[in-house]
Amino acid sequence: MSIFKEKQNDGPLAGKRIAILATEGVEEVELTKPQQALKDAGAQVDVIAPETGTKSGQIKAWDMTDWGKKIDVDVKLSEADPNRYDALHLPGGVMNPDHLRQNVDAVSFVKSFFTAGKPVSAICHAAWTLIEADVVEDRTLTSWPSLRTDLPNAGAHWVDREVVVDGNLTTSRKPDDLDAFNKQIVEAFSKSREEVAQPA
Numbered sequence: 001m002s003i004f005k006e007k008q009n010d011g012p013l014a015g016k017r018i019a020i021l022a023t024e025g026v027e028e029v030e031l032t033k034p035q036q037a038l039k040d041a042g043a044q045v046d047v048i049a050p051e052t053g054t055k056s057g058q059i060k061a062w063d064m065t066d067w068g069k070k071i072d073v074d075v076k077l078s079e080a081d082p083n084r085y086d087a088l089h090l091p092g093g094v095m096n097p098d099h100l101r102q103n104v105d106a107v108s109f110v111k112s113f114f115t116a117g118k119p120v121s122a123i124c125h126a127a128w129t130l131i132e133a134d135v136v137e138d139r140t141l142t143s144w145p146s147l148r149t150d151l152p153n154a155g156a157h158w159v160d161r162e163v164v165v166d167g168n169l170t171t172s173r174k175p176d177d178l179d180a181f182n183k184q185i186v187e188a189f190s191k192s193r194e195e196v197a198q199p200a
Contacts, residue, residue, distance in 0.1 A: 011042025012190040018043045019085040021077070021109060021129075023050055025095025028061035028068040029175050030123050034089050037182035038189070046074040046085075050103055062093050064175075077105055082112040087189040092124025092144065101132035111135060114168070121170040121185040123177070127151060130169075140164055141171040 018038050022031055031047070038045045049059050061068040082088075088110065090097070100106040111133040113120050122130055127143040128150070130136050137155030142164045151158045162177045163170065163184045170188050172181035 011040065012186060013038060013041040013043035016043045016086045016189060017084060018045045018087050018089060018189060019080065019082070019109075020045060020047050020089045020091065021049070021100065021106060022047060022059060022071070022091050023096055023099045023103075023106075024059050025062045025093050025099065026059065026071070026091050027093035027096065027124060027175065028063045028071075029178065030091035030093065030126075031061065031071060033178050034091065034121070034123075034182055034185060037186060038089070041186045041190070043189070046080075047071060048075045048077055048080045048109075049073045050077040050100075050106060062095065077103075077109065080109060082109055082116070085113075085118070087119040087185075088113045088121070089185065090120070090122040090126035090129055092122075092126040094125050097125045097128040100129045107132050117168055119168050119170070119185075119188045119191065121172075121181070121188065123172040123181060124174055127171065131156075135169075139166045139169060141166060141169060142173050143171060144173060 020031060020035060035045050057073050058070040059073055061071050110129055114135045124144045127147050131150060131154045136151060140157040140159060142159050142161050143151060148158045162180045163172050170185050
């Protein structure tokens, strides 16, 4: 155990605290695999979720075609302070971002990271929440293909690529892209705020 802790502390994200914002119906692997990659790189990672009416302290994930496992919530959204976090990850799924984009506090939480110029990552349908936060205009990003109309309608430039980096925002399309996506977000989240280039 002590060896594992020492390894975490020596990683590229040592000393960083990362927020993962999610709710019921989050695509399981799009939360758990980035979560593990960030932890392996030395970060403290908190899963943040609105109160959902389900079992206290957990959200139910979606696993491709059916309900998956329950995921522990570390911090309630109502008690989460974005100033305590260095970066934000938004996993996808269809239900998860659809619920979050209707939650005023969730949208405000997301927007605060862009206002502060902190790194943000989003995969799959998570771009719906970015659209609602009004942070995609004039940015180049990717997503699940069904958002290829929604994003340009919100002023973004949509491309079909495994991973896209635009300033402080890293986006990806789907679970098949997770290996490349996870590598990129570890790199992006390791940068200081001053190193994160903002789009023109």
